[in-house]
Amino acid sequence: MAQEIGTAIKTKDSIKSKGIDPLRPSKAAFYSAIVPGLGQAYNKKYWKIPIVYGAIATSLYFYITNNKKYHNYRDAYKRRLEGFSDDEFQYLDNARLIAAQRFYQRNRDLSLLVCVVFYVLNIVEANIDAHFTQFNVNDKLSLKPEMYLNQMDYKPNVGFTFNYKF
DSSP states (O other): OTTOTTOSOOOOOSOOOOOOOTTHHHHHHHHHHHSTTHHHHHTTOGGGHHHHHHHHHHHHHHHHHHHHHHHHHHHHHHHHHHTOOOSTTTTSOHHHHHHHHHHHHHHHHHHHHHHHHHHHHHHHHHHHHHHHHTOOOOTTEEEEEEEEEOTTTOOEEEEEEEEEOO
16 A cells, blocks of 8 residues: 555655846846836835835926026026016126026036936846845855954954855
8 A cells, every 4th residue: 555656745845946037137127217116116126116206206396496496597687688677586686696597507407417316326226126136145155243352452343254154
């Protein structure tokens, strides 16, 4: 009875490794380039999506606000050059109008640069996070802080030890 085939106990392989998808990082970066935050959704890091949209939306808000103020001061200065002085900035002279234009133009350009940086950072973060999801982390490799006393002056020294077990 014990010699029958098919009634033996079968065990599952407990050390099954996941296959590495080499296209996963490039897909995540591509998705984030098309729609910001889509690469983070592809990586299943949904909590990062509001951070991405918050950063980009904040920098766009400051861009739009500074652009409106820049155009208000520019239009007022143009009207002053045409001879009109009935605008909302009657209390400012021409030098102050020019200084305000430069200030808001510089802030507008800086806000646009910050928005582009956040957009590129979104793409890079999705790519790196996709790389790290496939990274093999095990107990053989460790990095831990260590504190020891110096034998000469008995002052504490702080350092890191890097251990690899074979």
